[in-house]
Amino acid sequence: MPTTPSPALPDDRLAAGAARLAARYAGNFGPETVLGLLADSYRQLAAHARIRTHLVVLSERLAAERLDALAHTQGLTAGGRTRVLFVCSHNAGRSQMAAALLALRAGDRVTVSSAGTHPAEEVAPLILQALTEAGAEPADAYPKPLTEEVVRAADIVITMGCGDACPLLAGKQYLDWPVADPDQAPIAVVREIRDAIDAYITTLLTRLPS
Template structure:
């Protein structure tokens, strides 16, 4: 049987990202697998994008995160650190704050991801502002769609207002943090939400195994 040809990239610049990731994951994933994943990442991000200027770069970053997760699932040698995934509806507010705060507080001792069941086009500006006030940089963050790889790779999945939309897999620890959605809220309320999440992060860190 003749193998089906690889898909045609929706943007020819994706070939450069595919080449970079092929070098990075040489011996773990074929260039064809990487090409399909980077195209899929691009198309998922394009569904909610208002501006496509940086879509190629973001697709490569999303594909790399998915490949790292897939490597973990396949049992490739890795860092062995606990992996925490935050999920909310749009990945523009609560889950972004939680992931940024945990990464900031954990100082490299936890692998942190976040995603949305219906990813938005951009992170809420007020969320970036209140995190900057707390000394946490969110400038490079962008909403990411929820994919099977990151759920499968997570040791702990923390849902934040997305209800039953997040898939439940056996062997994962699931937590639900019923935190208020910051969308449209005044900055004083968003600061309170940030502090509430930070308190939950403190409890979470205390429950994780020591590195």
């Protein structure tokens, strides 16, 4: 019986990451699933990347996040943490700040993700500065596309200015935080937006399981 060929990797440098992911998710997903998500993650990130220096590394990270989400929705991992997904247009400002602040405030109570309906090339430098000032660690933040696996795995989806672009799925709790867009804003305004988001985070934490 002929076998189905494995998906081709769009960059040969992804092979090492594919091997790591295949070993990490052995028993849950076959190599074809791993390769398919890794290749798709690369293509989606490459579509809006201006500088591709870290594209291979980021593709592996995105694929791992998607595989974790897929494993969760398929009941392959133990439950427990509430999964919160923040979505904005570019995943370079509001949703990045919200994700970093919730991770800082909630610790291991939650699994936090963020994504953009039209991801930017990079997180805005003033966003990183404002988060660092607040004690968050955003050094590894990067804009990510909104993928079906991550949406389906989320318990709470919080939109921040992306309108109707975020898909609505049954069984999810949806919130909308009407926060100003920090794009091109001076640092003083970015700090104000950060603090407004932090106030929403404080309220959200009172509603999450301890």
